[in-house]
Amino acid sequence: MAEENELKRYAIFNRSSRKVVLSGTETAEEAKEAEKQEITVPLPPTFKDIHEQRVHMKQRLAAGFRLLAKFGWDEGVAGHATCRDPEYPDLFWVNAFGQHFGTIKASDLILVDHEGNIVRGNRLVNKAAFVIHGAVHDARPDVVCAVHTHSMYGKTFSTLGRPLLPISQDACAFYDDHSVYDKFGGVVFDAEEGERLVSSLGPKNKAIILQNHGLLTTGETIDAAFWWFVSMERCCQSQLLAEAAAINGYHDLRVIPDEIARGTWKNVGTARSGYAQFQPMLEIIIKEQPDCLL
Known part of the structure; x- marks a missing residue:
């Protein structure tokens, strides 16, 4: 209700x-x-058993990778997304090292633990994926899914070392709900770097801008986490364009007042909103590339 x-x-x-x-x-x-006729409401599904839920989640994760590939947000072996296993919350599913996002199927995903060991699957896992996502899943029980790639506008905006401004309705989804990690220490290979990153993300933010690196978004559902990434990437593009068009850069931008931005967040920034916003994209990618569900 x-x-x-x-x-x-x-x-x-x-x-x-x-x-x-x-x-x-x-x-x-x-x-x-x-x-x-009953009017259908797009709510997250309920499941009869764990197996059904796991299949659903792996299919959603694979579809999310296909969407990232469709937008061109793959970069060699960089980039990864994970989802927490519904039966074993200390384990998470992740893409295999070096597999193009546009080929990933649900059956290709690898199950790993928080110590960096492979539980299911026979392919390598990106070590940075384990360090970053393992730290996020360990510190934030509310996070079911986390998404990170080296998308063009996200990594470009990250060089500014500052948060997004609420300059549009869409950007208000991230108002007071994201942070900036301002220390780039190279490829994230050590646990201490992962812990610092999670500390910067904080206990409630859904996204973080990794300075000189890119974006990372999280969600209580896989759908929301992927939508926040899509939306945040586009908001980075929007602000970069706005600042480039303004005579005095970001000083000329008409920023939405705090009270209105906060109220708008309640409509466009909630977990429920993130889930709903992803459904049209999910529908089209599954229709175009149904093999992602296999």
């Missing part, structure tokens, strides 16, 4: 009491049946 009430913020799903017959397309009886 709480989720349905939240949906009422931005979607109409109450059935009208008005009785009409659409001439030429339905009879009076068909009109009565149409009025009885």
Whole structure:
């Protein structure tokens, strides 16, 4: 009920009491049946068992990789996304080292523990993926999925060493909900660097800008984590364009006032919003590349 009430913020799903017959397309009886149809609400699914949930999550993760590839956000062997296993929360699924995002299927994912050992799968795992994501999943039990790639505008914006400004409705999704890690120490190979990164992410933020590196987003669902990455990358692009177009750079930008930005976040920045926003992209990538579910 709480989720349905939240949906009422931005979607109409109450059935009208008005009785009409659409001439030429339905009879009076068909009109009565149409009025009885239940209006579906896009909520996260529930599962009969752990196996069903695990299959669903791995398929979502694989579809997310395909989407990243569609946008051109792959960069050699860099970039990774993980999801926490629903049965064993101290284990997480991750992409294999060196596999192109555009070829990843659900069955290709590797299961690893927080000590960096492979539990299921027979391919290598990017060590930076383990260090970064292992630290995030260990420190933040609320994080089901984390996404990081070296996308063009994210890594470009990261060189500024500052957070996104609330200059658009979309950017308000990250208002007071992301941080900047301002210490680049090279490729993230040691546990201490992972711990510093997680400390910078904080206990509640959903995203972090890694200075001189790129973006990392998290979510309570796989859907939300991938949507936040897509949205944050585009917000970085938007702000870079706005600053380039302004005579005095970011000093000329019309920043949304704090109170309004905070109120807008309640509509576009919640976990529920992130889940809903991802559904159209998920639908099209699965339709275009159904083999990702295998």
